Amino acid sequence: MKYEQHVIAVDMKNRFIGTVEKLEAHRRNMLHRAFSVFLFNEKGEMLLQQRADTKYHSGGLWTNACCSHPELGENCKSASSKRVAEELGVVCSDLYYILSFYYQVCFQKDLFEHEIVTILYGVISSTTKMNLNKSEVKAVRWISEDALRSDMQLNSSEYTYWFKRYIDILGFSPRMLKSKGDICDPGKRKKRKSFYKQNSV
Numbered sequence: 001m002k003y004e005q006h007v008i009a010v011d012m013k014n015r016f017i018g019t020v021e022k023l024e025a026h027r028r029n030m031l032h033r034a035f036s037v038f039l040f041n042e043k044g045e046m047l048l049q050q051r052a053d054t055k056y057h058s059g060g061l062w063t064n065a066c067c068s069h070p071e072l073g074e075n076c077k078s079a080s081s082k083r084v085a086e087e088l089g090v091v092c093s094d095l096y097y098i099l100s101f102y103y104q105v106c107f108q109k110d111l112f113e114h115e116i117v118t119i120l121y122g123v124i125s126s127t128t129k130m131n132l133n134k135s136e137v138k139a140v141r142w143i144s145e146d147a148l149r150s151d152m153q154l155n156s157s158e159y160t161y162w163f164k165r166y167i168d169i170l171g172f173s174p175r176m177l178k179s180k181g182d183i184c185d186p187g188k189r190k191k192r193k194s195f196y197k198q199n200s201v
Helices: 023-025 076-088 145-155 161-170 172-179 186-191
Strands: 006-010 015-022 032-040 047-050 060-066 066-068 096-108 111-123 139-143
Touching: 006 066, 015 023, 023 111, 032 060, 032 076, 032 139, 032 161, 047 145, 060 066, 060 161, 066 076, 076 111, 076 139, 096 161, 111 161, 145 161
Parallel strands: 032 111
Antiparallel strands: 006 015, 006 032, 032 047, 032 066, 047 060, 047 139, 096 111
16 A cells, blocks of 8 residues: 655744645645755765655756655654665755755646745765665765855756755755754753744745
8 A cells, every 4th residue: 555645734934734645735725844854064065965856846857865754743853764774775864954945836837836845954074975865865975065055056946946945045054054943952942932924836
């Protein structure tokens, strides 16, 4: 029997409404929770993932290390670590909260992204061996900030919509991400309120 993933539908204050099958949520433009993971190495390079060609939208495009949805009973941090392992074959339990981000975009006539995304960040070694789940990930590569910005200018259509928005708003490096609210200081993370950066298309 084929497994059907369900996402957590919420209101604009991120309050639970119910669960709905993932593709149905995207077809009905329903606001739901999601998470997005940025991974860096000791050189300050970012890990990019090329989505599998068979993905139901944005197939073959480059994006950040991992994006998915928590399921009922999961928090975004544990769900993120699990999904990184499932997609990349990498154990990364030390992920840090950056912020929450609201966005909405129509990819085609009957397919939308409408999410409150929890963005997290972690560091792994550049020599980490990865075991890619080919049904999800076509390829990965490490890239420097200068190389990424240059390539995004030349080949913007080869990157996912949400990744380009994240780079515009957050910047690239862990240092730049910290400037949005020190993500490595648990005390500051507790004091800082998450915000929803509205970006509807």
